[in-house]
Amino acid sequence: MSKSDKTIQEKIEQLDKLVAWFESDDFQLEQASAKLKDAAKLATEIEYDLESVANDIQVVKKSFQSESDV
Amino acid sequence: MPPKFTVSDFIAVTNQTLEYAFPVVEIEGEVASFKVNQGKFVFFDLKDESSSVSCFMMLFQLRVPIEDGMKVVITASPKLTKWGKFSLTVRAIRPSGEGSIKKSFELLKAKLDQEGLFASERKRSLPAIPKHIAIISSPQAAGYADFIKILSDRWGGLRVDVAAVAVQGADAPDQIIRALSYFNTQEELPEIIVIIRGGGSADDLAAFNDEQLVRAIAASRVPTVTGIGHETDTSLSDLAADVRAATPSNAAQIIVPDRRDVIRSSRLKLQSLAPKVFGTLDYLRQQLEGRIEKAAERVEQKFDWQRQYLLQTRRLLAELDPQRVLERGYALVRGQLKVGGLIDIVMAQAIIKARIEKYEAKHE
Numbered sequence: 001m002s003k004s005d006k007t008i009q010e011k012i013e014q015l016d017k018l019v020a021w022f023e024s025d026d027f028q029l030e031q032a033s034a035k036l037k038d039a040a041k042l043a044t045e046i047e048y049d050l051e052s053v054a055n056d057i058q059v060v061k062k063s064f065q066s067e068s069d070v
Numbered sequence: 071m072p073p074k075f076t077v078s079d080f081i082a083v084t085n086q087t088l089e090y091a092f093p094v095v096e097i098e099g100e101v102a103s104f105k106v107n108q109g110k111f112v113f114f115d116l117k118d119e120s121s122s123v124s125c126f127m128m129l130f131q132l133r134v135p136i137e138d139g140m141k142v143v144i145t146a147s148p149k150l151t152k153w154g155k156f157s158l159t160v161r162a163i164r165p166s167g168e169g170s171i172k173k174s175f176e177l178l179k180a181k182l183d184q185e186g187l188f189a190s191e192r193k194r195s196l197p198a199i200p201k202h203i204a205i206i207s208s209p210q211a212a213g214y215a216d217f218i219k220i221l222s223d224r225w226g227g228l229r230v231d232v233a234a235v236a237v238q239g240a241d242a243p244d245q246i247i248r249a250l251s252y253f254n255t256q257e258e259l260p261e262i263i264v265i266i267r268g269g270g271s272a273d274d275l276a277a278f279n280d281e282q283l284v285r286a287i288a289a290s291r292v293p294t295v296t297g298i299g300h301e302t303d304t305s306l307s308d309l310a311a312d313v314r315a316a317t318p319s320n321a322a323q324i325i326v327p328d329r330r331d332v333i334r335s336s337r338l339k340l341q342s343l344a345p346k347v348f349g350t351l352d353y354l355r356q357q358l359e360g361r362i363e364k365a366a367e368r369v370e371q372k373f374d375w376q377r378q379y380l381l382q383t384r385r386l387l388a389e390l391d392p393q394r395v396l397e398r399g400y401a402l403v404r405g406q407l408k409v410g411g412l413i414d415i416v417m418a419q420a421i422i423k424a425r426i427e428k429y430e431a432k433h434e
Binding site for chain 2: 042
């Protein structure tokens with residue numbers, strides 16, 4: 001995971017929001033440069049996270065073999 | 071000297087002997103005279119071409135629909151009742167042979183369908199990108215390995231809890247039900263429970279047509295995905311699950327997106343932003359150029375107008391030039407306006423000096 005505490009999905013959602021801002025009526029050229037930088041940073045982080053993070057697979061210790069174990 | 075017993079002792083000793091010799095047996099046969107008494111007790115005969123044996127079981131142990139004529143395999147203990155009647159106490163029963171398995175499947179399917187367990191309105195959608203999933207499978211099975219391989223290849227950062235259970239045989243349904251119950255009662259609920267089992271014969275997959283298991287899947291608080299067998303195998307568990315995947319690998323494809331697609335999509339999104347900025351800059355530049363052009367046109371118009379005005383004024387001034395009046399034939403007289411007075415008659419081409427002989431004032 002990159003330094004940010006956000007999950008990959010949260011980062012994707014944030015990137016989508018930024019993209020939507022560029023298409024919305026709120027778009028202002030003065031803010032575009034900063035937003036573009038934010039989007040580029042997010043895209044880099046998403047790529048890094050996706051390429052570097054592995055799944056955490058844990059087998060539950062509990063036995064499901066008989067009723068008494070439940 | 072033969073042994074001598076009371077009737078009760080004889081029955082007890084016989085049962086001990088039976089228990090020792092055949093603690094549990096599996097017997098295959100055809101069901102006849104099937105009936106349920108008091109909503110609790112199941113009685114039927116198990117027969118083949120030449121023999122028949124009475125069977126008894128509790129209704130709750132009956133996990134699949136059974137009817138007369140079906141071929142079944144029972145798991146049972148032989149017993150002599152206190153009335154001297156030989157009977158098999160059945161612990162489990164399962165259809166045997168293609169025809170019976172299909173018949174049982176269709177009966178249970180119709181029953182559960184009527185109850186609405188397979189209704190499309192009950193199906194819940196899965197989270198687009200889950201963070202925490204649970205797997206119910208046998209970690210030794212090929213289907214599980216396929217699922218994990220595809221899952222890990224496609225996505226990362228997932229918390230995956232695995233319940234190791236039997237995925238075939240008589241114990242499988244109960245183990246899977248317990249695992250479902252376990253995941254449904256955790257403080258941190260998984261977002262999806264996926265039940266995985268690779269391909270197998272109809273008999274291998276029969277566990278997934280168990281009525282109680284199907285009901286447990288339908289009752290799960292957590293959305294369920296099944297990836298059982300091959301594409302052509304459809305179990306009742308598949309029908310009760312929120313999402314049925316064709317295979318374990320397909321289940322992984324359904325549960326998580328492919329990281330390569332997400333990376334590609336992120337790059338495309340980013341690339342789509344620069345044209346928007348440049349497009350806006352172009353638009354603003356065009357607007358500015360338009361305005362400058364307009365302003366220049368206005369200045370030009372103003373100059374034209376001033377030029378016109380100047381020209382007209384010049385013409386007017388020219389018209390008022392006394393020389394022009396003289397050129398039209400008029401003359402300017404100046405001097406002493408009295409008889410005998412000397413005057414200059416100024417014409418366009420000459421100035422005549424003259425003396426006034428007569429002077430009369432005009433009377434209007």
